[in-house]
Amino acid sequence: MSARYLFGLFPFLFLFLAKSASAASHQPNFVLIFIDDMGYGDIGPYGSKLNRTPHLDRMAEEGMLLTSFYAAPVCSASRAQVMTGSYAPRVSVPGVFFPAGPKGLNPKENTVAELLKEAGYATMCVGKWHLGDQPEFLPTNHGFDHYYGIPYSNDMNRRSLKDGRNVCPLLRDDKVEELLDGEGQTRVTEQYTKEAVKFIKAKRDKPFFLYFAHTAVHVPIFPGKRFQGKSKNGRYGDWIEEIDWSVGELMKALKASGADEDTLVVFTSDNGPWASKGSDGGVATPLRGSKGGTLEGGVREPTIARWPGKIAKGSRCDAVAGNIDFLPTFVSLAGGKVSAEPKIDGRDISGLLLGWTTKSPHEAWFYYKGTQLKAVRQGPWKLALSPQSLGMGIKERPQDLLGKEVRLYNLDEEIGEVTNVAAENPEVVGRLQALAETMRADIGDGKTGPGVRPAGQVDNPVMLYPAEERRRGKNVKKAQAGKPVDWDLLKVGDVIAPASAPRISGQAFSIRCTVSSATPDGVLLAHGGSAVGYAIYLKDGELVFAVRSGTSAVHRARAKVRLNREMQIQADLSKKGTLMISTSHAGEGEMINGVKLINRHPQEDFCVGHDNKNPVDPEAPRARWKGVIQDLKVTVGNAAKK
Numbered sequence: 001m002s003a004r005y006l007f008g009l010f011p012f013l014f015l016f017l018a019k020s021a022s023a024a025s026h027q028p029n030f031v032l033i034f035i036d037d038m039g040y041g042d043i044g045p046y047g048s049k050l051n052r053t054p055h056l057d058r059m060a061e062e063g064m065l066l067t068s069f070y071a072a073p074v075c076s077a078s079r080a081q082v083m084t085g086s087y088a089p090r091v092s093v094p095g096v097f098f099p100a101g102p103k104g105l106n107p108k109e110n111t112v113a114e115l116l117k118e119a120g121y122a123t124m125c126v127g128k129w130h131l132g133d134q135p136e137f138l139p140t141n142h143g144f145d146h147y148y149g150i151p152y153s154n155d156m157n158r159r160s161l162k163d164g165r166n167v168c169p170l171l172r173d174d175k176v177e178e179l180l181d182g183e184g185q186t187r188v189t190e191q192y193t194k195e196a197v198k199f200i201k202a203k204r205d206k207p208f209f210l211y212f213a214h215t216a217v218h219v220p221i222f223p224g225k226r227f228q229g230k231s232k233n234g235r236y237g238d239w240i241e242e243i244d245w246s247v248g249e250l251m252k253a254l255k256a257s258g259a260d261e262d263t264l265v266v267f268t269s270d271n272g273p274w275a276s277k278g279s280d281g282g283v284a285t286p287l288r289g290s291k292g293g294t295l296e297g298g299v300r301e302p303t304i305a306r307w308p309g310k311i312a313k314g315s316r317c318d319a320v321a322g323n324i325d326f327l328p329t330f331v332s333l334a335g336g337k338v339s340a341e342p343k344i345d346g347r348d349i350s351g352l353l354l355g356w357t358t359k360s361p362h363e364a365w366f367y368y369k370g371t372q373l374k375a376v377r378q379g380p381w382k383l384a385l386s387p388q389s390l391g392m393g394i395k396e397r398p399q400d401l402l403g404k405e406v407r408l409y410n411l412d413e414e415i416g417e418v419t420n421v422a423a424e425n426p427e428v429v430g431r432l433q434a435l436a437e438t439m440r441a442d443i444g445d446g447k448t449g450p451g452v453r454p455a456g457q458v459d460n461p462v463m464l465y466p467a468e469e470r471r472r473g474k475n476v477k478k479a480q481a482g483k484p485v486d487w488d489l490l491k492v493g494d495v496i497a498p499a500s501a502p503r504i505s506g507q508a509f510s511i512r513c514t515v516s517s518a519t520p521d522g523v524l525l526a527h528g529g530s531a532v533g534y535a536i537y538l539k540d541g542e543l544v545f546a547v548r549s550g551t552s553a554v555h556r557a558r559a560k561v562r563l564n565r566e567m568q569i570q571a572d573l574s575k576k577g578t579l580m581i582s583t584s585h586a587g588e589g590e591m592i593n594g595v596k597l598i599n600r601h602p603q604e605d606f607c608v609g610h611d612n613k614n615p616v617d618p619e620a621p622r623a624r625w626k627g628v629i630q631d632l633k634v635t636v637g638n639a640a641k642k
């Protein structure tokens with residue numbers, strides 16, 4: 001039987017097979033371009049007349065516009081949705097992560113990258129990650145073969161202890177490759193694009209998944225040199241136009257590598273524009289609201305999908321979908337299956353993309369802000385459940401958004417969410433309220449529901465590079481980096497920022513002080529935390545000098561004390577690695593040999609009479625010490641004893 005005869009006889013059978021099993025027989029590539037803080041009205045296909053976006057215009061002409069495509073209101077939450085296919089509060093990522101925070105996306109979650117990797121894909125993450133910066137949480141531990149990017153927002157820079165510059169780290173996989181100041185940030189879009197192009201063009205015998213999350217266009221705005229001053233819309237427009245250039249480069253690379261027709265490319269943003277930043281923020285026109293809020297402008301994203309020969313040219317999809325759908329959609333197109341447990345919220349929208357249906361697979365869309373369920377949408381109807389805001393940083397509080405009563409909008413008739421039609425549509429209100437109740441019983445609303453899974457957590461988070469602590473308690477001495485501490489004035493309760501604390505890194509050092517203690521327990525002084533640092537504390541009437549030199553081992557030298565008597569204390573870590581502590585009334589205490597010098601500057605505060613963060617020694621008492629400390633001084637280097 002000839003092939004021609006087969007085709008002639010069973011065209012419908014082949015069509016059917018192609019439709020249901022195409023993915024299994026041929027796995028497409030996926031490129032997900034994820035912009036930061038770009039508004040609904042910031043690109044040509046969505047009506048921008050200010051920003052020139054020829055490559056995106058062309059992508060839309062060759063693909064599909066998704067006009068009701070939703071994200072979460074802020075960065076980390078939105079990225080958690082992309083990675084897990086779940087509403088952000090379900091995976092306990094309600095807000096935003098900060099550098100060296102203890103939390104991140106739980107390594108136990110099945111990310112879209114992990115599932116695609118299991119299905120045989122090469123995976124790479126380029127750009128902003130923002131799901132935790134500790135090794136456990138980085139892309140390389142979440143299913144990506146490789147990572148290249150700034151792991152959080154570009155305004156989360158810290159002052160480097162090395163050279164005093166305000167910098168963000170640029171990581172390759174899990175290692176810092178470069179510390180980027182403002183000048184460095186003007187290079188990121190181009191550098192990211194080069195990496196992405198390299199990944200697309202790499203010779204390989206398997207399909208690929210590229211998750212390209214731009215640092216742009218989050219404030220501070222840093223367009224590349226070639227784009228500065230070129231747009232009609234200030235530096236914000238310059239950066240949008242650089243993103244558009246980047247999209248063009250990716251398209252070129254796909255064509256050059258012959259992968260164009262095998263690749264689904266999706267372009268979208270993580271949340272609405274940061275409108276309170278004025279001309280440095282984008283616009284959500286014609287939507288109301290902005291980043292940080294659950295009005296449409298905060299969460300409805302300009303989204304384009306392109307897949308030559310698969311997605312109809314110049315098509316448009318108005319059905320409700322969102323970034324929780326990437327995971328099940330990509331996995332389905334890759335021929336895989338998402339297991340029923342753990343539960344996800346996303347749905348396979350390949351039917352919408354490929355034009356088999358115009359109906360949303362979602363019964364409703366749920367608008368979470370943090371852990372609060374603020375609104376629910378079904379079809380054209382959106383029910384606001386509690387007061388809403390115009391967005392992050394906007395002081396104006398319009399009366400119509402503040403009512404405790406629910407408010408119903410028909411988004412088909414009025415996309416700008418102004419006219420409350422709840423009174424005229426009680427049955428719609430009732431239906432949407434019932435849907436909200438169902439979700440409250442699952443993920444919760446304010447309180448955590450039974451369907452919530454925990455975030456990942458580590459005990460001892462550290463900065464990716466030596467940097468000055470940004471948060472300061474009210475007692476913190478705001479001395480310049482390197483400015484010496486005024487030891488004569490130090491008293492119990494004082495805190496010295498790490499930049500001003502003694503530079504004991506790689507050095508022998510001595511501590512002396514005179515104390516009288518009212519309690520048998522408490523920390524006399526502590527500098528550093530769980531990775532590196534030192535502390536002197538009293539416990540059960542014994543004096544302990546504890547040092548941690550970069551490993552989990554804590555070295556302790558002990559000395560006897562008599563309480564309620566003034567005593568001088570001398571503690572030393574010598575160049576030869578001897579740790580010792582002695583007191584004026586009990587003489588020399590223990591000597592511990594073989595202790596390494598502390599190899600880097602502790603990044604936590606120098607605290608007197610307490611330890612305000614991760615303890616140097618987990619065995620140290622946590623309660624604040626009651627006593628008096630005088631003549632405290634830390635001497636470093638040659639001046640230190642021995």
Ligand SMILES: [Ca+2]
Binds near residue numbers: 074
């Ligand atoms: Ca964002």
